[in-house]
Amino acid sequence: MFDFDAIANKQKTYVIAEIGANHNGDMDLARELILSAKKCGADAVKFQSWKKESLCSQQEYDQNKVYTDSKKKHFGSLEEMVEKYYLRDEQHYELKAFCDEIGVDFCSSPFTNEEIDLLEDVGVPFYKIASCDINNWPLLRHAAGKKKPVIISTGMSDLAEVSEAVRILEEAGANQIILLHCIAIYPPKNEDIHLNNIPMLAQAFKYPVGFSDHSIGSIVPLAAMAVGAAVIEKHFTRDKDMDGWDHAISADPAELKEICDGAAIMRTVMGGTVRTVSxxxxxxxxxxxxxxxxxxxxxxxxxxxxxxxxxxxxxxxxxxxxxxxxxxxxxxxxxxxxxxxxxxxxx
Known part of the structure; x- marks a missing residue:
């Protein structure tokens, strides 16, 4: 279960299986993914909490009536997909109860203050802020005001924006912050990933730093653990060929198990910096x-x-x-x- 001090003290690497919208609006599939992630060894499953009215403006919907991006296997307009894929309020409680039953943390990324309030009532152990909201100071302040840990992804942001986000969170009362190095491209080029940003961010901000991964396979998140990632967040699916936004870049069960198995031993094998002979x-x-x-x-x-x-x-x-x-x-x-x-x- 989530333990900020254990993560901060590098006692374990916390693995989040990002289901996001990969449930495709099907709660049976959502429960199947949760159970599979738990069997693979994930510490948490993460969803996304948004509604059609809270995610995009009507102008954005009107401009995205037709898609030509076959990699994401769109079935209709942006508005139609958001309407199908969004997690209803009551489904949050249903999935949280299922997670409690099988022993895996339930969490979600909120996109408005109202969704933070919903997650507070549901009982999440922390708030995960998506990269797109790193400069959404009202959202950061509202999350920090709940006095729970805040995990925030840093995709698309420069160092000054990360610094400002940390300042806003601290000033609003957050004192347990985890930064996630992230490249918000699906998937990114290898040369754009820059895993050495993980120790850099840890040194710069003195908070635990993890990695929100959009690469293909398990190699990159395993490498992230080797340079000190305290948290690994990885999109998760049953089948990469399913229709939907993120299935193609998600880990399948075999890959997620490799990541979780790696997390179980990585902290031990990395050890300390003092040279010793057993x-x-x-x-x-x-x-x-x-x-x-x-x-x-x-x-x-x-x-x-x-x-x-x-x-x-x-x-x-x-x-x-x-x-x-x-x-x-x-x-x-x-x-x-x-x-x-x-x-x-x-x-």
Missing amino acids: DEELEKRKKFRRSVVARHSLEAGHVLSEDDLAYKRPGTHIAPNLGEFLVGRTLKNSLGYDQLICWSDLV
Whole structure:
């Protein structure tokens, strides 16, 4: 379950399966996606909370009567799709109850103050602000006023806009903020993703930073975890070929499972920045490192030269880096070929 302190302290990577509108207005499909995301290991499923009246102006609808973008598999006008795909108020409560039943966090992106109020009543653990609203200061203030964590995507924004959004949230009372590096292209070009923005944003703002991913497959979000992403948000679908806006760029169950499995181990394998050698490796030194041995038989009283020394396993005696300190020393004991040399063999 969502735990801001655990995320901030890098105890785990929190994975959000972004269902968005991929339920296509079908609550049976929505529940199927929630259950599948839970089985894959996702910590949360996220929807989007908007209505036809709150998302776009009528002028925008009138300008988008016909689509030629076949990749998103539009079935009609923008207005018709929004009307079919929007999540009704009562469906929020229905899906939240289902999530509680199976043990996965329910969350959603609100697009108006009224939708924030709805989500507050539904009982979300945090508010997720979409990239398009990073400069929607009234919305940010309203979300911050609920005194819950706020996760905000940074797609399409420059650093100054991110800084202003953080300032607005803080001034309105938010003190648990998570930034998500994001490229708001579906899908982005690899050279435009810039995952090194993740540690940069963490250093600049001293808040946890995650990654809202629109790339194809699981490689990029796994790489994001390796550079410190505290949260991964990834669009999720049952079938990439389904009709709808985001199915084609979404992770399928196999890909989401790879991401969740990676999140389960990434924090452990990344470890810290202090160089350490484990007890197991210290023990392995004895078998795999080398020691100084006699290159040939040597008599007591012989003065050692470099030609008398070789370096072979095991690493239990004089280390090769100390071999130079044997040169010029006199043997107290005779040595056979390949015999390990001890300090006690020297005068």
